[in-house]
Amino acid sequence: MDAISKASKSATLTIGNESWDLPVMAGTIGPDVIDIGKLYGQTGMFTYDPGFTSTASCESQITYIDGDAGVLLYRGYPIEQLAENGDFLETCYLLLYGELPTAAQKADFDFRVTRHTMVHEQMSRFFHGFRRDAHPMAVMVASVGALSAFYHDSTDISDPQQRMIASIRMIAKMPTLAAMAYKYTIGQPFVYPQNDLDYASNFLRMCFSVPCETYKANPVLARAIDRIFTLHADHEQNASTSTVRLAGSSGANPFACIAAGIACLWGPAHGGANEAALKMLGEIGSVDRIPEFIKRAKDKNDPFRLMGFGHRVYKNYDPRAKIMQKTCHEVLGELGIKDDPLLDIAVELERIALQDEYFVDRKLYPNIDFYSGITLRALGFPTSMFTVLFAVARTVGWIGQWKEMIEDPGQRIGRPRQLYTGATERDYVPIARRK
Numbered sequence: 001m002d003a004i005s006k007a008s009k010s011a012t013l014t015i016g017n018e019s020w021d022l023p024v025m026a027g028t029i030g031p032d033v034i035d036i037g038k039l040y041g042q043t044g045m046f047t048y049d050p051g052f053t054s055t056a057s058c059e060s061q062i063t064y065i066d067g068d069a070g071v072l073l074y075r076g077y078p079i080e081q082l083a084e085n086g087d088f089l090e091t092c093y094l095l096l097y098g099e100l101p102t103a104a105q106k107a108d109f110d111f112r113v114t115r116h117t118m119v120h121e122q123m124s125r126f127f128h129g130f131r132r133d134a135h136p137m138a139v140m141v142a143s144v145g146a147l148s149a150f151y152h153d154s155t156d157i158s159d160p161q162q163r164m165i166a167s168i169r170m171i172a173k174m175p176t177l178a179a180m181a182y183k184y185t186i187g188q189p190f191v192y193p194q195n196d197l198d199y200a201s202n203f204l205r206m207c208f209s210v211p212c213e214t215y216k217a218n219p220v221l222a223r224a225i226d227r228i229f230t231l232h233a234d235h236e237q238n239a240s241t242s243t244v245r246l247a248g249s250s251g252a253n254p255f256a257c258i259a260a261g262i263a264c265l266w267g268p269a270h271g272g273a274n275e276a277a278l279k280m281l282g283e284i285g286s287v288d289r290i291p292e293f294i295k296r297a298k299d300k301n302d303p304f305r306l307m308g309f310g311h312r313v314y315k316n317y318d319p320r321a322k323i324m325q326k327t328c329h330e331v332l333g334e335l336g337i338k339d340d341p342l343l344d345i346a347v348e349l350e351r352i353a354l355q356d357e358y359f360v361d362r363k364l365y366p367n368i369d370f371y372s373g374i375t376l377r378a379l380g381f382p383t384s385m386f387t388v389l390f391a392v393a394r395t396v397g398w399i400g401q402w403k404e405m406i407e408d409p410g411q412r413i414g415r416p417r418q419l420y421t422g423a424t425e426r427d428y429v430p431i432a433r434r435k
């Protein structure tokens with residue numbers, strides 16, 4: 001990695017009568033970090049940080065978030081500028097290579113991604129082993145993991161060429177697999193990719209066309225999907241990305257690592273939140289019931305939380321949520337949906353929550369998932385597909401972070417330690433003598 005993070009000052013740790021100097025490393029922006037890599041060797045102690053709220057797990061040059069200011073940068077570029085001016089594949093190139101592409105580089109990258117969109121024909125047989133009512137995320141975890149059984153020529157992680165081919169394959173094939181997962185659950189035939197279409201239009205076509213009718217993707221809706229992909233492309237060391245890095249740190253192949261990331265993303269506290277947010281809006285049902293739900297969200301004895309609100313990192317308005325809100329209005333406008341009761345509830349809920357002392361004090365703002373569910377539903381996706389779309393978009397972030405880790409000469413297997421509070425050593429008791 002770059003020499004940027006050389007120790008510039010030190011911190012002193014004092015325990016009882018003893019003190020240790022710990023190096024402090026500085027990044028290009030953001031908080032400094034205390035290097036505790038040698039702490040155990042020096043003190044015989046570990047640090048304790050469940051949920052990693054104060055722990056930097058790695059050095060990275062890909063994505064920067066300032067959660068207090070509501071800033072998200074990919075390779076230094078603000079998310080607003082990328083979402084407004086570029087397209088998703090340009091963002092993929094930026095995340096993977098570190099710079100925006102020239103026109104020639106962009107054309108070459110688009111060509112390479114496009115030429116990898118088909119999946120091995122045998123994969124369709126694999127799909128047919130699932131129940132039709134399987135959750136598409138279950139199908140994605142399995143089918144992406146299964147790619148390692150199909151593409152042996154790109155699983156040697158020590159070969160930079162193979163690493164790049166695996167990365168391109170993953171970005172290219174995820175929409176195809178996602179569309180197949182959707183088609184399978186609704187009992188329609190799989191639609192092959194069409195390589196003269198852009199990434200988003202191709203995805204919409206694979207999801208929504210049928211062999212008996214011609215299909216033309218609506219450019220406004222394709223642009224919206226493309227922007228949703230850009231907004232979700234990376235988010236530094238979130239739970240699923242950390243999962244991918246941890247899985248990859250053992251030397252596992254990239255397809256297996258991304259499958260692990262998809263499994264992590266599935267949870268409602270992470271990628272499942274947009275599905276949960278939409279379900280919650282449906283459960284609220286009407287604007288006049290909002291106060292009842294706000295009251296429940298504030299009640300410590302009630303496990304209910306306002307889904308789509310709050311974020312581990314953003315203690316300000318999630319910058320992606322603003323673009324998502326705008327995209328939501330554009331999609332509904334294009335589709336001529338004048339009155340969407342769920343949108344009315346969302347707008348009012350946001351208005352009330354942003355004024356409510358409980359939410360203001362805890363800095364709980366709408367996150368990206370708050371408006372993405374309404375948008376995706378209007379685009380025609382069932383709620384079970386929402387997290388799948390997130391996985392399609394986040395694949396480039398996962399693979400970019402995985403590559404960065406593999407290419408870091410200082411990379412070691414990830415192995416956290418623990419504070420053990422279980423039984424101390426005791427002798428085995430034969431079953432006949434146990435009470």
Ligand code: ACO
Pocket residue numbers: 268269270271273297298304305306307308309310311312313362364367368369
């Ligand atoms: N509704 C009501 N109260 C909330 C909410 C919420 N959505 N989120 C946090 N709080 C409260 C907590 O009860 C806690 O209150 P307390 O200090 O009085 O005990 C306080 O705010 C801090 O909450 P934590 O759980 O400690 O915050 P954490 O950073 O661990 O959690 C998380 C972040 C998981 C996103 C949380 O805000 C949440 O569950 N939100 C709803 C789910 C959601 O929208 N997830 C999407 C995340 S974005 C993404 O993955 C793309």
